[in-house]
Amino acid sequence: MRREDAPLVIGIDIGTSGARAVAMAPDFSIVASGAAKIADFSADRRDPVAWWKAVQAALGIVLDAIDRNRVRALAIDGTSGTMLPVSETGEPLSMPMMYNDPVADHIILDRIARHAPKESAAHGATSGLAKLLTFQRQPDVYRVIHQADWLMGHFTGLYDVSDENNALKTGYDPISRSWPDWIGETEADSRLLPDVLPAGSPVASISDDAAAAFGLPADTVIVAGTTDGCASFLATGADRPGDGVSALGTTLTVKMLSDKPLFAPEYGLYSHRIGDTWLAGGASNTGGVVLAAHFSDERIIALSKEIDPTRETGLDYYPLVKPGERFPINDPALAPRMDPRPDNDAMFLQGIFEGIAAIEKLAYERLEALGSPKLASIRTVGGGAKNPTWTAIRGRKLFVPFLPLASEEAAAGTARLALQGAMAAGVL
CATH class of the missing domain: 3.30.420.40 (ATPase, nucleotide binding domain)
Incomplete structure (x- = not known):
């Protein structure tokens, strides 16, 4: 197969200030990239509409530089611990809480401290679980999900799926690969938690609406992503x-x-x-x-x-x-x-x-x-x-080998997960 005909995947990184996207070939080479600032769409970095507009802009730059029919899969990473409550159709029901926004309710924090195992990442005022306990007070909440989950939902129509890395600070147990029973003891409503898949797992085919909006093939696989920190590590080539x-x-x-x-x-x-x-x-x-x-x-x-x-x-x-x-x-x-x-x-x-x-x-x-x-x-x-x-x-x-970086772009690490998911789904 000629290089210009090789299949491609897309990795998207949403950070504190903006979004970046890359198109990657199966040999891990980056063939196109794009970026957009959240500030170009809103003065408030917590504005989820601005997140989505930045993602659309960065992705649009990439797609304009490639043959869209070559795209096989797409994955997204987000800032760890950034969460929002949503309706079944993905409508935000409250302003999101960012990764570094603390929960000030000491009753909530005391409940987590009493019931969470000491090794859990759910401890602390900025944990995802503390934010879940805060957001579940909102009326008509369908799920409380992570930033990457919400953005992924724009491509699948599903707003109840997460990945193991984003879910970690919300109390997910990566060893048993499940939401543990102790979460209910904190008075958290476990029904509001998303389903969790391993990072790099196929989630669903792209929705008809998203395929039409971006001009992508109907069989494009949307893959479970990760946190921005994990994506940055994976981008280096360390494996x-x-x-x-x-x-x-x-x-x-x-x-x-x-x-x-x-x-x-x-x-x-x-x-x-x-x-x-x-x-x-x-x-x-x-x-x-x-x-x-x-x-x-x-x-x-x-x-x-x-x-x-x-x-x-x-x-x-x-x-x-x-x-x-x-x-x-x-x-x-x-x-x-x-x-x-x-x-x-x-x-x-x-x-x-x-x-x-x-x-x-x-x-x-x-x-x-x-x-x-x-x-x-x-x-x-x-x-x-x-x-x-x-x-x-x-x-x-x-006194160990110092190896060159494959990339410093977190989006490239997420693209590597998209490659993994494309292979698992049999589209690559």
Whole structure:
């Protein structure tokens, strides 16, 4: 088959600020992409109509760049913990609560704290379960669903289906693959919960209305998606137990595929189920926020050229901007360790690089101690990945292969799930 005739799938990512879409071939190559900002349609990022318009715009750019008849499947990811109550036809019955919107009702939070197992991801004021308990008070609620579920419903006409990753913070048990009985003990109305399918599973063929609206084949398969965080991991190409992904952004986040689930609530650590593997990870308070507290981006670039990454400074830093750490050490009072500060700024910057790299190493060692496989490889995302000096220092500390990214687009990770679903449905 000629490359220009190869079947394609679509992956869509909806984030806090906008939507992105990609068309992917079976060899994982991206043949088209598009993006749209939510702000172009509404000043309120909570406006679900604006979410949908941004998705339509991003998808439209992609579809205009390809032969629509080649599309076989489509999947969507959304921000984890963003939820809304809907009618049977998908009409929002209230303003959604975003992933970081807390529930202030202490009675609700106390019920969850009493009944949810300690390893459940449903604990906390921003959990999906807390939002379900809030939204079920609305009259005439058909389901309380996640952002990705609602958007997927626009393609299937079904507003009662979710995926295992989005459902995790709403109390779903990924080990038994079911909604556990204890959810009812919190006084949550279990009838309002969506049905849950594994990420990458075929859900239904595209609805007649959606097929006509987008000019897509009637047998296009709509596939269960995931969260934006899981999609970002999958986009990198990591797909085997022991594959790690480090995000060097404002904070340091490490994630690894494991052959067994890891749950350590004391570290805020839980596992998403990805096929027969498990994605576990944790977030430290160190990272780019520490660098920004001392140097501008331009100064970091200049000083990095003065550093010899093969020689250790001997500085033993635990770089933080203020007391408190989450992972790999859980200590809300942990003090930053940034002394002594040498007169040479390049040496000071190197000491920070070394300190963050040491925390990254400890984070992967912590995952291994909790039951993950031994770290086999690392892929790196975020701004820190672009600094070759820092990369060399990390390589000396971590001593595993640093592999190139397949993509940094979360939509590409969701497209990989669409490929999986297309193959399962026999349309690819």
